[in-house]
Amino acid sequence: MSKYHARRHTMVEDVCVPKHLLSTAKFDSPWEMKKWEKSLPENDRVPYTLARSASQKQSSGLSRSKSLGGLARSASLSTLRVPKRPDATRPRSNPPALQLWDEFKQPVPLSPPLEQDEPITPIKEAAVHASPPMSANSSDTFASSQRSSMQDVYEKAKLRKVALQRKYWVRLLFEIGFYTFLILFIYFVLIGMPLWKGAVWWLYWVISNKFVIPGGWAILLGLAFLYAFLPLLILFEKDPPAVLVPTDADLEKQVSNAENTALLIPCYKSAQIIGPTLDAALKIFPAENIFVIANGNSETPLDNTEDVCRPYGVNHLWVPVGSKIVAQFAGCYAAKGFENVLLIDDDCALPPNFPVVSNRLTSSVRCIGYTIKSVGPESSKGTYCQQAQDLEYKMSGIQRAFFGMLGSATFPHGAISLWNTEFLKQTFNEHPGFSVSEDWFFGDACRRLGGRITMCSSVFVETETPSAVFFARGGSRGGFGEMTVFKQRFKRWNFFFVIGMYYDLKYIFTSWKLGWWEIGAKLCVFQEVYETLIYLLAPFVLPISFYVRPSFCGILLGATIGMYIVNVLVFNEIHLRLKKERIDWKVLILYYTFYKIALTGINVFSCYWSLYKYARYFAKRHPKVIEDEEAIGVVLSLEREVDSEIPTIQENVASTVIPQDADANRAYKRLTLTKVEAPPQTMDEFSHGPWV
Template sequence: MSIKRNARHSIVEDVPIPRPLLATAKFDSPWEQTKWEKSLPRNDRVPYNHAAAASQKQHGGLNRSFSLSTRRVQRPAPVSRPQTNPPELQVWEEIGTPTLLAPRVQSPSRLSEKEPITPIKNAALSPTQLSRSSSRTQHSRQSSMHEAYEKAKARGVALHRKYWVRVLFEYAIYVVLILFVYFVLIGMPLWKGAVWWLYWVVAHKFVIQGGYAITIGLAALYAFLPLLILFEKDPPQKDEMSEVDLEKSAENAKTTALLIPCYKSANIIGPTLKAALEIFPPENIFVIANGNSETPLDNTEEVCQPYGVNHLWVPIGSKIVAQFAGCYAAKGFENVLLIDDDCALPPNFPIVSDRLKGQVKCIGYTIKSVGPNSSKGTYCQQAQDLEYKMSGLQRAFFGKLGSATFPHGAISIWNTDFLKQTFHEHPGFSVSEDWFFGDSCRRLGGRITMCSSVFVETETPSSVFISGSGSRGGFGEMTIFQQRFKRWNFFFVVGMYYDMKYILTSWKLGWWEIGAKLAVFQEVYETLIYLLAPFMLPISFIVRPAFSGMLLGVTIGMYIINVIIFNEIHLRLKKERIDWIVMIFYYTFYKIALTFINVFSCYWSLYKYARYFAKRHPKVIEDQQAIEVVLSLEQDTDSDFEEMTLRVAAPGVDSTRPASKRLTLTRVEPEYPQRRWPLTDDTTTSYPRDSWNKRMSWI
């Protein structure tokens, strides 16, 4: 079948606005005039070499890989262009319907000098979707980003603390902690501290049997209630899908962008992209590499080039900033799927964007732990596999009742506009950003549900304390201790404040709030247990050693029974059972070790808060550097290339397929041929119905 290539023509001319015509603009104040002049499009654009582009098309198509940096490139002087307008062309807008477009820009001689120009009103940084078919709307969007940038600069000045203030704050917190430990907890010999009074209450007033009955009862309730539901049925394999399933999958893939934030991921991003291309076309995939450097820290971009996907370099080492930039790079898509750089999507991965309706704004996916090359891995990785799957069932249960607390950070799908709104609510912390995404989502009135039909693979640490073998890169810690102690558990204590604030003040979910608050209260309950464990356990064993030992054994036995039921019923139905040796022997000691890690990490984080909060942390939309990244992306996609290139409808060419995106500042020449998706004469099958790999060709 012959492949007819689509010829893209720019229908937007770079026309400088004459000064006399600018003088006709009417403003209410000089401040408004200054803002409007900043919002005007730049006339020093990089000229687009049509001849070079045509030559490149003949030698392998257009490259989709670009780099993003806050450094501005040296722009040459503008090139004069003919002022003749192209004829009316039948094109396809991004919504997929044919329209007749008149010439978009008239020559200066055809503009009426008597008619005043109405300035575009600046608006706050809005998460609503903006049209790319109108240059006026583009200017308004740029103006909004400039206004957000100015607000971010002002906010940065307000939040900035001088060095001596930060040092004073940090050491003041250390002094307060020391005084609290001595005067409140110990007290001796001045007075009897809180620990002594806790011992006295347990020994004389507190009924240990009743106290432990309540504690174990709540633990059993939260452990066994999720077992009342089952995982969803497995989706059909690619070659077994019906026509309806294929059409639905293709439609969902067409409206969904895949965002992959990564850090030093050159050694692991390849398999991730290979698996992703089974589900998504390359123009829907955005690899957002990031790091605290003006230039990339590794060759992730070179690894991405043969796959033909979009690549951005964000010179800020923050996953949440990378996601923020990715949302605006992929703003032409209705939904975005966020995954980690080590997540391998299965070939029959369901894109459940059709479930994002009503109050459901985010859907998480159940995940599984694997070793290198999708192997079972070590006993530690298999124990994590059991832990992740149990957590997935628990979140699916609370998602049905109301809302899960948060989606797993490894993979989740969001409505794009709503995800942008969460950045207004997200506190901007670069640690535990996925937990705060869940908190922000619920505060804004969005439900979080789960898709449990597949288990998405993610490679996990291979040992608890001692670093072992593995291929984890970037921020991927090599041990459970480093992962949980230093990052995952960092906001356990502070999270209690956000959880209680949500329980007491947020009611936007209506009746769904009941289930959501039950899930949130579980987090508060577990954190309280971790904080009280160093005091209650020793005191209980001193007061009633035999009874306390028996209760501890009963608690461990209860969790073993819970794991056996889960493994033999739920995982057996999914054909994902864990080996008995791992489940009975290793998993028990693994959970005990995690308990100690969780307890000590809570107190370690209290110590680390002094330095962390000595510096104020702005929200992402208040972060000057983050706004600079998005503003740079906005300006250069609008000036150097059209972000959504309008496609000319030619006979035999599938015009419904989205155009490639031109992302950012610097064009990177491919070192080897680009892979292109062949277009067929059958416009009714705009997306392949069989495996994407089978439809791929090298040109």
């Protein structure tokens, strides 16, 4: 177990509570319990040694208890609250509190219970207004209704899978028809000769006879200038306070910011890199809030990620479906007791002063992205290529922050984003289910559902990036291996550039759920359409322009490059200097310009490569996540496994057995769900706070 996780038990879980109030007191956070306990006389408290003994084994929704007695013995004091309603936002359990404390052999002097005629204390008043504990029958009914609802979705997904299936000959005809259409379009529309004059000839005629080159470049430069320099009108947020040795108030604030947030880390073959990610995460989140969701197309895990997670005491899930979006979908339901979820990649290192800004999530702001930075191995600056990506990521962050203030960013960074849990579940109804560029489609679904996307720019979250543009230099990066920028962008990031224009235009003309915020949101979305059109037209417009007016076009091309260099210099010397994140001058002058020119070429050719690959990709229909039999099967398996591991507790200490549907079990892959427990720690390890 990580030392941070071990120390957290003392600070958060081990709260001494008088015995006669264990079954009546209600607290909304561990810190309310702690404050109340400190206000009691010394002889009214349970000794710390007994509290620590009760907290060594925790009982949570993901614990594997073999019997009811084991469940009761492993319950921590944080679970001894009056249960909330079934729609409460926090995980809950209701073990028999008095029975738990009677198991200890050491006698403890306790105060007598309060008389009936005494005035109601705040604690008793809380118990009066609290919802009564659910009986075994009511909890069974609630759980059964949830399982029944998910089972209905699963049955519909099976029918949907049959409806979406295409026979081999249909897929083959689709591919042939698509390629035939592309060939006919190229010849009859673009070329046309000798039958007629095609679009390329008419484009040459317009440029050479109507003298539209100056006007066209003026429009191009004007839009480029606005999109490049307007975001520089704002600054990054101030750094959060450094975490050194915080006071109790600071510690309570930090815990309260994270207590309603689950950290979801989808990963694939991440045993080599998940350790530092968890080390950093445990300085912010309790271990029980962290879910490592390993995935792959296999019934059994592909590597020893679970073994790496075991010492940290975090939740580990194995999802036997090789898809990041399915892993995120399963993670939302595994963490359904939490109000918010933070999605991060397996190579993201949260800074110690990372702010969980869940208070910014409102009825209109549904997603918050964070600014990120590129690093090399072990948080180093890395190669020139990685430093150039660092500058690129930071500029993207200020642009997203600017459009988030105007209305909404297009989408948060795929590396990290904060969501309201229930709203994120709703986005899966709108998400087309594509396993590529899933973060972009999350942003599109969020905006179409009426949710704004804003940014938190007070910190830069580290993420490791490829070390070279075209040729890798050895090593490995997670499950994808050592990627180059070319492979990353050409084959994955840019795959939906062209088809994304359809979704963007559809959003611009049909979606109005953000009210006045739509103006800023649509300006941001239009930038994507504008850039994609430039990439698509560049192979035609640039050669013709240089053929007709070579000197003029050369001057304007140089002016365009110069404008972007000035933009980068201003950003580096003002914005990044204030954040103490400046990029080296050598990278800025000698490397970054050529890096951006190479990226422009990659973007242009990737648009046409993706058009070629669309034939095979769309020949097979892709269901939404909520229509995917495997994805729904994973969630259904998750709910059944959790329910089967946690018996329903009654006054007579009985447990229920959840029946299994044999046909359904054969139809989907079983989810391996593990809550890894660490061995008890020594008293010395509990003597320090987790943020020292």
